[in-house]
Amino acid sequence: MASVLPRTVQGPPVPLRWPPEDNRIPREIFTDPDLFRWEMDAVFTGPVWVLVGHEAEIPQPGDYKTLSVGAVPVIVVRGADGQVRVLVNACAHRGARVVEGPRGNVLKGGFRCIYHMWTYAPDGSLLGVSLPDDFPVEFRKEDYGLPRARVALYKGLIFASFHEQTPPLEEYLAELTQGMDRVLGDGRLRYLGSIKVIFRTNWKLYVENIYDGYHVTALHTGFQVVRLRSHGGQRLVPNYERNGHLWGQSRSTRREELQPVLRDMSLFDVRTKPTTDHNMMVVFPSGVVTDYFDTIQLRYVLPLAVDQTLIEFTFFARADDPEDVVRHRVRQGPAVLGPAGAITLEDAAALERVQQSSVARGDNVILKGTPKRFPPYRHVDEAPIRHFYQAYRRLIGVPVEEGTP
Amino acid sequence: MNNADDLSVREQAARELLARYVRVVDDPDRVEEWPDLFADQAEYRVVTRENLEAGLPISVVCDDTKDRIMDRVTVIREFWGAGGRLEDRHYNQVRPRHVVGPVWTEPQEDGTVRVVANFVVWGTPTTDPAPRLLALGEYRDVVEFTARGPRFRSKWVVLDTPVLQDVFVYPL
Numbered sequence: 291m292a293s294v295l296p297r298t299v300q301g302p303p304v305p306l307r308w309p310p311e312d313n314r315i316p317r318e319i320f321t322d323p324d325l326f327r328w329e330m331d332a333v334f335t336g337p338v339w340v341l342v343g344h345e346a347e348i349p350q351p352g353d354y355k356t357l358s359v360g361a362v363p364v365i366v367v368r369g370a371d372g373q374v375r376v377l378v379n380a381c382a383h384r385g386a387r388v389v390e391g392p393r394g395n396v397l398k399g400g401f402r403c404i405y406h407m408w409t410y411a412p413d414g415s416l417l418g419v420s421l422p423d424d425f426p427v428e429f430r431k432e433d434y435g436l437p438r439a440r441v442a443l444y445k446g447l448i449f450a451s452f453h454e455q456t457p458p459l460e461e462y463l464a465e466l467t468q469g470m471d472r473v474l475g476d477g478r479l480r481y482l483g484s485i486k487v488i489f490r491t492n493w494k495l496y497v498e499n500i501y502d503g504y505h506v507t508a509l510h511t512g513f514q515v516v517r518l519r520s521h522g523g524q525r526l527v528p529n530y531e532r533n534g535h536l537w538g539q540s541r542s543t544r545r546e547e548l549q550p551v552l553r554d555m556s557l558f559d560v561r562t563k564p565t566t567d568h569n570m571m572v573v574f575p576s577g578v579v580t581d582y583f584d585t586i587q588l589r590y591v592l593p594l595a596v597d598q599t600l601i602e603f604t605f606f607a608r609a610d611d612p613e614d615v616v617r618h619r620v621r622q623g624p625a626v627l628g629p630a631g632a633i634t635l636e637d638a639a640a641l642e643r644v645q646q647s648s649v650a651r652g653d654n655v656i657l658k659g660t661p662k663r664f665p666p667y668r669h670v671d672e673a674p675i676r677h678f679y680q681a682y683r684r685l686i687g688v689p690v691e692e693g694t695p
Numbered sequence: 696m697n698n699a700d701d702l703s704v705r706e707q708a709a710r711e712l713l714a715r716y717v718r719v720v721d722d723p724d725r726v727e728e729w730p731d732l733f734a735d736q737a738e739y740r741v742v743t744r745e746n747l748e749a750g751l752p753i754s755v756v757c758d759d760t761k762d763r764i765m766d767r768v769t770v771i772r773e774f775w776g777a778g779g780r781l782e783d784r785h786y787n788q789v790r791p792r793h794v795v796g797p798v799w800t801e802p803q804e805d806g807t808v809r810v811v812a813n814f815v816v817w818g819t820p821t822t823d824p825a826p827r828l829l830a831l832g833e834y835r836d837v838v839e840f841t842a843r844g845p846r847f848r849s850k851w852v853v854l855d856t857p858v859l860q861d862v863f864v865y866p867l
């Protein structure tokens with residue numbers, strides 16, 4: 291596999307046990323540190339587009355933010371030319387992290403590495419080095435830029451890929467673009483801030499949870515308390531033959547019909563959409579895009595260790611929202627879909643428990659909706675999880691046998 | 696009572712309110728008492744220093760009215776607490792422990808007292824071998840003197856950590 295980054299591991303750790311049935315997931319994959327290392331290469335720097343931001347987060351020339359693509363620290367930066375680039379956040383000299391802060395603007399001065407004062411332009415090219423006398427004669431600054439990922443944009447969403455054979459973004463996303471059109475409209479957003487939190491769980495357990503429609507009523511008791519239900523909906527798996535994204539659609543009970551258990555029910559308000567239809571999408575492997583109620587949210591899933599995952603919840607308004615709508619979004623977003631949100635905290639508890647018991651070995655089993663082999667699934671099904679793991683297995687080199695979907 | 700005495704009485708009362716607050720938020724069985732520590736018009740906000748300093752409006756918790764402060768109890772007990780069935784609770788049992796201090800008080804011209812205090816919250820899970828650092832930062836409070844006694848007009852919990860170390864169930 292061709293990649294712009296050198297690989298450290300050459301294949302999946304052996305032996306990796308995988309049951310023949312595609313609805314059984316071996317628990318070892320949540321606890322094996324060698325596999326984790328391999329995933330960072332084979333999945334995150336493999337032929338995938340990883341969601342790393344929205345243009346609204348870096349609106350001005352020189353604006354940047356940092357995060358990681360799997361294990362690779364990156365800088366997402368808007369150049370002086372207005373173009374968005376994704377650079378590896380490791381100095382080309384002796385590897386020091388070049389940018390420290392989470393966000394900033396680099397237009398004046400460039401990115402300067404503290405170790406030996408090499409300075410990079412916003413586009414990653416090396417501008418200058420300190421005291422270059424006695425360098426080898428063949429040293430050329432052009433050979434020492436910060437490595438760049440490929441970048442593609444859709445409705446302002448920024449995707450990065452470290453693999454040369456990743457298909458064009460729109461082909462990769464397939465029908466998921468239609469869901470993004472619904473959530474992002476013309477793509478002009480205003481960034482409101484983010485909340486980052488550590489979940490004590492493997493990154494795959496976090497992502498598969500979003501494919502899972504079965505847990506929603508069982509675990510998120512708040513929905514039962516206010517009698518909020520899904521009036522129809524479905525779970526699609528765009529491009530399931532290859533990358534297996536999720537597009538969950540649901541229409542929820544209107545606020546006027548809910549049990550007014552809270553004094554302030556604006557948590558469940560839908561003021562900015564004509565209907566109470568929500569979209570919850572996963573861009574395989576690690577991006578989340580949703581428009582739950584009036585909340586426009588992206589999530590970046592950053593694996594830290596085999597049993598620890600950083601989730602960054604980012605919140606947006608539309609660029610031309612009046613101030614009272616912005617205020618409503620600011621009050622609603624984290625109160626529903628954030629680490630202290632009415633319907634998020636339970637996932638953290640459930641996933642931590644799955645993680646802790648994964649050392650018990652054996653298989654996790656996916657049942658609800660599985661008699662059906664292909665999408666669309668019902669909104670309450672957990673069957674879409676199978677497609678997540680099929681996509682995952684293709685990348686780590688343990689593909690599902692031919693003939694089984 | 697001269698003016699200086701009155702000032703020190705108010706500062707002392709504000710400190711006592713903070714101590715009472717800590718006793719309540721440390722005890723998962725007393726969360727129902729938490730809203731009464733606030734004035735009728737009050738706010739409770741949890742924000743990261745990162746968002747605050749960047750001027751970004753998103754908070755971790757934005758209970759900007761007394762209604763929302765009271766709703767938090769319902770969310771803890773009913774939404775996450777599965778209607779109070781102890782064995783079905785949808786969060787991990789982690790007992791919080793606040794360590795607060797030093798406490799600075801500053802009486803204001805309008806009769807309120809500004810209170811600033813460092814805090815650390817540890818959580819001790821019932822299942823894990825080790826306690827966890829839940830939160831670290833400073834309180835920035837305004838205490839007012841109501842007919843019911845001293846109450847928080849506003850309580851800002853400013854988190855030093857840009858990355859929350861865990862989800863929070865009980866108020867910080």
Ligand code: FES
Nearest residue numbers: 381383384403406
């Ligand atoms: S490591 Fe960056 S300049 Fe030497």
Ligand SMILES: [Fe+2]
Nearest residue numbers: 499505506637
């Ligand atoms: Fe969930």
